[in-house]
Amino acid sequence: MKNLKLLLAAVLISAVGFSQQNSNNLSQNSGNRILNSINKGITIGGYGQIDYNEPDGSSVGKLDVHRLVLLFGYKFNDKVSFLTEVEYEHVQEVYVEQAYMRYKLNENVNVLAGLMLVPMGIINEYHEPTTYYGVERPNVDGKIVPTTWREIGIGVSGRVNSASLKYQAYLFNGFKSYAGGSGLLRGSDGLRKGRQKGAESFVSSPNFSTKFDYYGIVGLRVGLSGYFGKTQTDDTSIEASTIGVSMIGLDARYKFNNLELRGQYINANLSDTEDYNTLTGRDLGSKMTGVYGEIAYSFDLKGVEKLTPFLRYEKYNTHAETEGSLVANSAFDKNELIFGLNYKVAEGAAFKVDYQLVNNAVSASETGKQFNAGVAVWF
Amino acid sequence: MKKFVSLTVLILIISSFTVSDKINQLADKEIKSVFEIKNYSKQTITISNEINETLPQKITKTNFFKIKNNEKLLGYYYLGQAYGKADYFDFIVIFDSNLLVSKVKVLVYREDHGGEVASKRWLKQFSGKSKTDNLQYQKDIAAISGATISAKSMTNEVNKLLKTIHILDIKKQL
Numbered sequence: 001m002k003n004l005k006l007l008l009a010a011v012l013i014s015a016v017g018f019s020q021q022n023s024n025n026l027s028q029n030s031g032n033r034i035l036n037s038i039n040k041g042i043t044i045g046g047y048g049q050i051d052y053n054e055p056d057g058s059s060v061g062k063l064d065v066h067r068l069v070l071l072f073g074y075k076f077n078d079k080v081s082f083l084t085e086v087e088y089e090h091v092q093e094v095y096v097e098q099a100y101m102r103y104k105l106n107e108n109v110n111v112l113a114g115l116m117l118v119p120m121g122i123i124n125e126y127h128e129p130t131t132y133y134g135v136e137r138p139n140v141d142g143k144i145v146p147t148t149w150r151e152i153g154i155g156v157s158g159r160v161n162s163a164s165l166k167y168q169a170y171l172f173n174g175f176k177s178y179a180g181g182s183g184l185l186r187g188s189d190g191l192r193k194g195r196q197k198g199a200e201s202f203v204s205s206p207n208f209s210t211k212f213d214y215y216g217i218v219g220l221r222v223g224l225s226g227y228f229g230k231t232q233t234d235d236t237s238i239e240a241s242t243i244g245v246s247m248i249g250l251d252a253r254y255k256f257n258n259l260e261l262r263g264q265y266i267n268a269n270l271s272d273t274e275d276y277n278t279l280t281g282r283d284l285g286s287k288m289t290g291v292y293g294e295i296a297y298s299f300d301l302k303g304v305e306k307l308t309p310f311l312r313y314e315k316y317n318t319h320a321e322t323e324g325s326l327v328a329n330s331a332f333d334k335n336e337l338i339f340g341l342n343y344k345v346a347e348g349a350a351f352k353v354d355y356q357l358v359n360n361a362v363s364a365s366e367t368g369k370q371f372n373a374g375v376a377v378w379f
Numbered sequence: 380m381k382k383f384v385s386l387t388v389l390i391l392i393i394s395s396f397t398v399s400d401k402i403n404q405l406a407d408k409e410i411k412s413v414f415e416i417k418n419y420s421k422q423t424i425t426i427s428n429e430i431n432e433t434l435p436q437k438i439t440k441t442n443f444f445k446i447k448n449n450e451k452l453l454g455y456y457y458l459g460q461a462y463g464k465a466d467y468f469d470f471i472v473i474f475d476s477n478l479l480v481s482k483v484k485v486l487v488y489r490e491d492h493g494g495e496v497a498s499k500r501w502l503k504q505f506s507g508k509s510k511t512d513n514l515q516y517q518k519d520i521a522a523i524s525g526a527t528i529s530a531k532s533m534t535n536e537v538n539k540l541l542k543t544i545h546i547l548d549i550k551k552q553l
Contacts, residue, residue: 041466043464043465043466045464045465073465075465075466075489078489081465081466081490083465102491104489107487107488110491112491125525126525131527157491159494159495159497159498161485161497161498161499162499164495164498164499164500164501166494166495213495213525215495215498215500215501215523215524215525215526216498216500217500218500218501218504218521219521219522221495221523221524221525253524253525254524255517255521255522255524256521257517257518258517
């Protein structure tokens with residue numbers, strides 16, 4: 001496996017060295033997306049990531065077409081459009097990632113309805129692999145924010161140009177915490193197993209989700225997100241089968257010339273987990289937190305090509321607090337250092353390599369190490 | 380069949396009027412506010428095919444105008460379109476009489492994604508740019524996280540326009 005790493009590095013270096021300049025007509029391509037006339041039209045797009053993950057020592061490497069997503073949009077007229085993303089995960093699992101209709105009320109207000117992304121933090125909404133650094137998505141956006149987090153709902157979104165503000169507010173159906181006599185939420189990944197993803201979802205009480213993004217300072221974008229409600233159960237007679245969820249997220253992205261900074265903080269409070277754990281025998285924590293900071297600097301190569309080393313530090317804990325007799329599991333209290341290279345070869349196409357070092361709070365535990373490499377595309 | 384065709388043509392004409400009418404109304408409002416005037420006249424600029432061929436941005440009778448007030452030249456304006464992720468948007472670039480950019484404004488933005496490009500603060504970066512400036516996204520014009528496609532596309536369109544203005548100025552067409 002060492003040889004593979006060497007080979008990969010060699011390929012990368014030679015590709016950087018011998019890349020040809022090809023900078024003509026960069027700006028023209030986006031228009032090609034609109035296949036029909038200007039007032040109506042189909043949009044076709046997609047994104048994908050093909051990964052190689054190799055944990056150090058313990059197990060064999062894994063090659064995976066992690067995600068392949070096909071996007072289709074249809075514009076009925078200037079006011080009404082529909083967008084859907086069909087996702088293949090690990091080649092064989094098929095999901096609908098988004099499917100919603102948009103009705104533009106006026107320049108500042110859109111009504112959206114259908115299967116939509118919950119706006120929380122950065123990655124859940126902007127999850128195309130060429131928009132973030134690292135082969136895999138940050139773990140805070142996985143363990144704490146369960147990306148790709150999407151549910152069926154209705155809401156409004158829009159912008160106030162004079163204030164450089166974007167707002168979003170939705171009612172979604174919530175996480176499924178209890179079905180068929182057993183609990184679904186657990187300590188290791190919190191709410192993740194409760195996502196209904198729009199598949200025969202059931203709703204016992206709607207959840208409220210909102211996000212405000214401010215981009216009035218040139219180069220900076222700051223977001224504040226909130227998600228509040230109760231989980232869903234198929235048996236409303238059992239009070240303890242649901243928990244309360246209130247999640248707050250703060251994120252910031254800053255770009256200055258070739259420097260990029262990113263940070264995110266998520267705090268999720270889960271209520272009534274003691275009764276829930278007693279009922280279901282689960283180990284769900286009552287508070288989950290996650291934070292990360294990332295720095296990246298791009299070196300311009302020929303044409304649009306860029307080589308970007310990056311470094312990210314993450315800290316997340318799905319047992320930041322626990323209720324009742326449940327003792328916090330320190331194996332869930334993790335921090336992580338990840339560094340690597342992003343070699344952008346075209347607008348929307350990149351090679352990636354990185355190395356991850358994961359520690360947990362269990363005393364004398366060993367540092368988990370993983371090498372990742374991959375291909376990322378978005379078109 | 381004939382009826383159907385003429386009806387379709389009629390609907391097309393009406394709908395195209397309503398779209399361009401709205402854009403012209405919005406453009407009119409911007410011009411009046413930039414020059415702080417109540418009345419002005421617009422004048423088309425005729426460019427020969429030969430010169431138009433050499434321009435990065437083709438000039439037509441409907442996209443580029445002189446702005447005059449009592450025969451005095453106040454400036455110029457350009458109505459353009461740029462593409463976002465899945466749809467196009469309309470914008471206006473207003474120049475003063477010295478061909479410096481006075482204002483860039485997004486008139487109609489259609490898709491949900493990337494509308495940050497219409498931010499007043501961000502568009503202010505174009506003000507004061509001249510025909511000799513070369514605008515590169517993320518260098519001369521700051522990036523917008525989460526609206527990269529639209530912001531890059533807008534920057535490229537304005538850059539193309541500045542180059543066009545430069546050529547027209549050298550060839551004494553303005």
